[in-house]
Amino acid sequence: MTTTRFNELRGEDVLYAIHRQDRTFLPSEADCPLCPTLPGRPETEIPFSRFELAVFENRFPAMESPEGACEVVVYTDDHHGSFNRLAPERAEALMWVWRHRYAELSARPDVDYVLIFENRGVEVGVTLHHPHGQIYAFPFVPPVPLREREADARLGGCAVCALCARERQDGSRLVVEDETVAAYVPFAARWPYEVHVVLREHRPSLTACTPAELRSLAGILQAVTRGYDALFDRPFPYIMCLHQAPTDGGTDGHLHVEFYPPLRAADKLKYPAGSEQGAGTFVQDTLPEESAAALREAVRRAA
Ligand SMILES: [Zn+2]
Numbered sequence: 001m002t003t004t005r006f007n008e009l010r011g012e013d014v015l016y017a018i019h020r021q022d023r024t025f026l027p028s029e030a031d032c033p034l035c036p037t038l039p040g041r042p043e044t045e046i047p048f049s050r051f052e053l054a055v056f057e058n059r060f061p062a063m064e065s066p067e068g069a070c071e072v073v074v075y076t077d078d079h080h081g082s083f084n085r086l087a088p089e090r091a092e093a094l095m096w097v098w099r100h101r102y103a104e105l106s107a108r109p110d111v112d113y114v115l116i117f118e119n120r121g122v123e124v125g126v127t128l129h130h131p132h133g134q135i136y137a138f139p140f141v142p143p144v145p146l147r148e149r150e151a152d153a154r155l156g157g158c159a160v161c162a163l164c165a166r167e168r169q170d171g172s173r174l175v176v177e178d179e180t181v182a183a184y185v186p187f188a189a190r191w192p193y194e195v196h197v198v199l200r201e202h203r204p205s206l207t208a209c210t211p212a213e214l215r216s217l218a219g220i221l222q223a224v225t226r227g228y229d230a231l232f233d234r235p236f237p238y239i240m241c242l243h244q245a246p247t248d249g250g251t252d253g254h255l256h257v258e259f260y261p262p263l264r265a266a267d268k269l270k271y272p273a274g275s276e277q278g279a280g281t282f283v284q285d286t287l288p289e290e291s292a293a294a295l296r297e298a299v300r301r302a303a
């Protein structure tokens with residue numbers, strides 16, 4: 001059972017999912033619940049001896065029908081794999097899985113916002129090493145997409161379209177792009193190596209993309225995450241979030257993927273501390289143009 005309380009001072013909802021205290025925490029590979037079920041071994045979450053991609057309801061959900069949903073998306077049956085090392089066809093297939101889950105969840109009357117995300121690395125609180133992502137379907141539009149809605153109102157149209165056009169025109173923060181998808185460190189990035197991966201045409205969600213755009217999106221996401229690993233020559237922790245159109249009846253939203261990596265150097269974490277938590281103001285010691293140049297080079301090296 002999850003209860004929702006409204007935090008008056010912040011003007012936002014907080015979810016209390018008490019049962020999650022007991023969830024599996026960094027099991028050994030032999031006890032991994034996301035590995036395939038092998039003959040003679042106890043059944044995992046996935047009752048098959050091999051699989052490509054798997055989706056199922058989270059056993060420790062923060063939200064449940066009829067008030068939202070939480071799902072797990074397993075990228076591969078290889079315990080030691082990662083998103084950036086999936087075969088290109090598999091990464092492309094993942095875009096179609098995401099698209100299908102967004103379409104199905106967003107059609108539910110109790111779902112106002114679908115957030116697809118991946119936490120990678122113990123630095124961002126990962127509890128299972130097996131390569132996977134998650135989907136949270138919220139019964140309300142959370143504060144971050146509401147802020148993006150406010151940005152649309154402030155800019156008098158789709159904010160993502162306007163910002164992507166600015167970044168492509170300026171070019172100094174571009175990391176990599178192809179005919180349909182651009183990746184850049186945003187002008188006012190809050191994290192040292194924050195990257196936004198954006199559909200160049202206005203596409204509210206994955207369901208509005210052409211097959212070629214989905215292929216491009218997979219390719220650019222893999223290029224960026226391979227560049228991340230090449231940057232400091234180590235697995236690079238990140239939080240990856242897909243922002244798509246809210247499904248509360250609004251008409252806003254433009255598909256883009258935001259990466260929030262917590263590293264500022266190979267062995268230094270950027271903690272959101274006093275100024276960030278207490279005032280909501282991020283303080284950086286690197287300019288986005290410098291980060292973008294380093295990432296451009298890393299993406300080239302990793303290609
Ligand atoms: Zn595993």
Ligand SMILES: [Zn+2]
Pocket residue numbers: 158159160161162201202203253254
């Ligand atoms: Zn747009």
Ligand SMILES: [Zn+2]
Pocket residue numbers: 148243256258
């Ligand atoms: Zn966004």
